[in-house]
Amino acid sequence: MSFNAQRFYPQIFLLTGFLGSGKTSLILDHIRDPGTANTGVIVNEVGQIDVDGALITTGRTGFPVATLDNGCVCCSLNSDLPNAILELLAEREAAGGQPFERIIIETSGVSKPSPILRSLLNTGMPLRTTVLSTYDCEQGPDMTARFEEAVAQLAAAQTIVVSKVDRADDLASSRASQAAAYLNPLAAIVNERDRTQRARLAFAGIQMPLRSSFSIVARQEPNNSKHTRMNVFLIKFEEPKWDQLSEWIENLVGYCGDRLLRTKGFVRTEGRRVLIQGVGGSFDPPREIADGLEREDGLVIITRDLAREDFSTIEPPLKLQVHGL
Structure with a gap:
């Protein structure tokens, strides 16, 4: 078949x-x-x-x-x-x-x-x-x-x-x-x-709407959490060009390797709002999202053994803000 x-x-x-x-x-x-x-x-x-x-x-x-x-x-x-x-x-x-x-x-x-x-x-x-x-x-x-x-x-x-x-x-x-x-x-x-x-x-298979999980409320570590190597970051870009953003994400994957666990969010680039999501180094094709729903732009990145300062070393140098969640 x-x-x-x-x-x-x-x-x-x-x-x-x-x-x-x-x-x-x-x-x-x-x-x-x-x-x-x-x-x-x-x-x-x-x-x-x-x-x-x-x-x-x-x-x-x-x-x-x-x-x-x-x-x-x-x-x-x-x-x-x-x-x-x-x-x-x-x-x-x-x-x-x-x-x-x-x-x-x-x-x-x-x-x-x-x-x-x-x-x-x-x-x-x-x-x-x-x-x-x-x-x-x-x-x-x-x-x-x-x-x-x-x-x-x-x-x-x-x-x-x-x-x-x-x-x-x-x-x-x-x-x-x-x-x-x-x-x-x-x-x-x-x-x-x-x-x-x-x-x-x-296993309902319900396609959940694109949630406005950005902005995300501050995460409060639960009492029984023993994991200290995992971090969640929210990265806000100042409307980069698409080719620069694409190169930055490719270099992010190369820099992090297995330390990159999950990426998801909306980024405005060249007048378009694009949904970017990936698991590890595997990314879905970027998808343009129509305006109309209230949502905050930004990439949520879940990592292991990565510090906030590491993002500033990734090329090309984009204008961005990194927030720890």
């Missing part, structure tokens, strides 16, 4: 989250819901023993699961994931079933999202991708303090699902939401005790 411009392509949910944070449980809760018949799942499990895939397969008789068993998605060949998606679509078509409304890709707990998103961008298919990350209500702060992969997963997420809240008290649940919002102020937070409703909210 190859790319077909006339074909309907499903919503892609890239489900990340550190080891043991509840990714498979969230999928199981989702596929047990009667309204999820048109869902496909691609499971990536490190090693040859596909424990997670076996669990998902038993969730519903005949539920379609494709497995990548050659290690982490981010470490595999770029062709593996696109081929798995194409094969899943082809099997569905051959069986005469309705087209998938959504495909969930469950990544390994030690995968970073950026290389996976780059692989999806290179498929040539018009895929709409939403990044989700699970955040363990009990172990989340410790995991983000110890493992950079956990931080990268949360920073990339458009939606963070606080997991295991059904077995935590109200105070722990509230603190988990605060910690998740502190790590990624751009993400929507799902904190729901009812497991079925939690899964519905996570």
Whole structure:
């Protein structure tokens, strides 16, 4: 099966989250819901023993699961994931079933999202991708303090699902939401005790409006946060030319490397307001946004081990203001 411009392509949910944070449980809760018949799942499990895939397969008789068993998605060949998606679509078509409304890709707990998103961008298919990350209500702060992969997963997420809240008290649940919002102020937070409703909210596929998260309220570090290496900056430009801004962003990626976790915001350039968003070094094509909605211009950049002064070293030298959030 190859790319077909006339074909309907499903919503892609890239489900990340550190080891043991509840990714498979969230999928199981989702596929047990009667309204999820048109869902496909691609499971990536490190090693040859596909424990997670076996669990998902038993969730519903005949539920379609494709497995990548050659290690982490981010470490595999770029062709593996696109081929798995194409094969899943082809099997569905051959069986005469309705087209998938959504495909969930469950990544390994030690995968970073950026290389996976780059692989999806290179498929040539018009895929709409939403990044989700699970955040363990009990172990989340410790995991983000110890493992950079956990931080990268949360920073990339458009939606963070606080997991295991059904077995935590109200105070722990509230603190988990605060910690998740502190790590990624751009993400929507799902904190729901009812497991079925939690899964519905996570995989709703609702295209949220471009939020005026700029200006962002000052972030207050939660009491249980142990992460001291992660910073969020708001950068305001004085209407640069597009070619200069583009070069600056390219050099930002080169300068930061793995320390650049997430970029999102609106920048006015040459009379246009442009939406810029990226995960790690992978950026969506810039998109012009029509005036009319009240919003503040600025790029929110989530980094690790980067100081405010570092931005002044990036070429070309643009007129900008850097605010720590």
